[in-house]
Amino acid sequence: METIARLASAGEVGALDFPWWLLRYQHAEAIRGRLAEGYAPATANKMLSAMKGVLKSCWRLGLMSADERDRASDVEPVRGTRLPPGRSIPRxxxxxxxxxxxxxxNDPRLRARGVRDAAMLALLYVGGLRRTELASLRLSDYDAEERSVRIRGKGNKERRVYAEGGAELLLAHWLELRGEGESEEPLFLPVRKDGLVQRLDPHGEKKSSLSDQTVYKVVKRRYREAEIKEVSPHDFRKTFVGDLLDAIGDLSTVQKLAGHSDPATTARYDRRGERAMREAASHLHVPHFGD
Known part of the structure; x- marks a missing residue:
């Protein structure tokens, strides 16, 4: 709402001081146009939805009539699509x-960090986890017998993914080095420079979960060591969805594993149509000079 207030007031008034009850259709339409110019359709529509919610609250408080509310809210959603960010990671x-x-x-002094990072990357790939989801995992979330991981995703929605394809072996190696702990303790812990797993903070308290920024730094360190193009945690998720759709072609199943509320979001990561378009384009040839 801060963004809309600044747009509507030429940057002079913030959301708390903006007179929302004075908004009329022409103002709302102008706001929609500015949002469409500066933001992706999904982001712009979320902002418009929030604005309509505020207008409804103004009506409930008796600050505007139902007719004024309805007219100001009667703006079309922003149309358009965007390609998903990031890239798929080649095999x-x-x-x-x-x-x-x-x-x-393989280095005794650095073993714990190497094993931990491998287990983290494995879950980013075979589970399609968001980095905040990975950072917040607890010991109780992983069922080694079932090879399943309970994820708490966006909107406090839980889903279950599976540590298959070798991920279960990497997790077993990490848990062996991590050691036992209470069920609510973090699955992944910091590793000190001397190679020891840091179970307690400097005050002797149990260490809290890794931050999502730590997950980002782990990925950054590893792609630099691997001497490959830049990779983000989200690129693992994009690769997860694309590889699964390539393998099974079942949009509904992949949607559930990815934790997408809308199947259209999952479909944006489907690379099969892109390959078909590339194949079609390959039939066209530009004549070279001298041909």
């Missing part, structure tokens, strides 16, 4: 990332 680059972790895992 060779994935291998290089895990090889970078393995190089440390």
């Amino acid at each position: 060779g680059e994935l291998r290089s990332l895990f090889e970078a972790c393995a190089a440390e895992a």
Whole structure:
């Protein structure tokens, strides 16, 4: 709402001081136009939805009539689509990332960090976890017998993903080094520079979960060591969805595993149509000079 207030007042008034009850259709339409110019459709529509919610509150408080509310709210959603951000990670680059972790895992002094990072990258890939989801995992979230991981995602929605394809082995190695703990303790812990797993903070208290920024730094360190193009935590998620759709083609199942509330979000990561378009384009040839 702060963004809309600043747009509507030429930057002079914030959301708390803006007279929302004075908004009329022409103002709302102008706001929609500015949002459409500066933001992706999904983001712009979320802002418009929030504005309509405020207008409804103004009506409930008796600050505007129902007719004024309805007219000001009668703006069309912003149309359009955007390609999903990031990139898919090729198989060779994935291998290089895990090889970078393995190089440390084979060094007794750095073993814990190498094993931990490999397990984290494995869950980012085979589980399609968001970095906040990975950072907040608890010991009780992983069922080694079922090879399943309970995820608390956006909107406090829980889902279950599966540590398959070798991820279960990497997790077993990490848990062996991590040691036992209470069920609500973090699954992943910091590793000190001397290679020891840091279970307690300097005050002797149990260490809290890793931050999502730590997850970002782990990925950054590993792609640099692997000497590949830049990779973000979200790129693992994009690769997860794309690879699964390639493998099974079942949009509904992949949507559930990814924790998407809208199947259209999952469909944006489907690479099959992109490959078909590339194949079609390959049939066209530009004549070279001298031909």
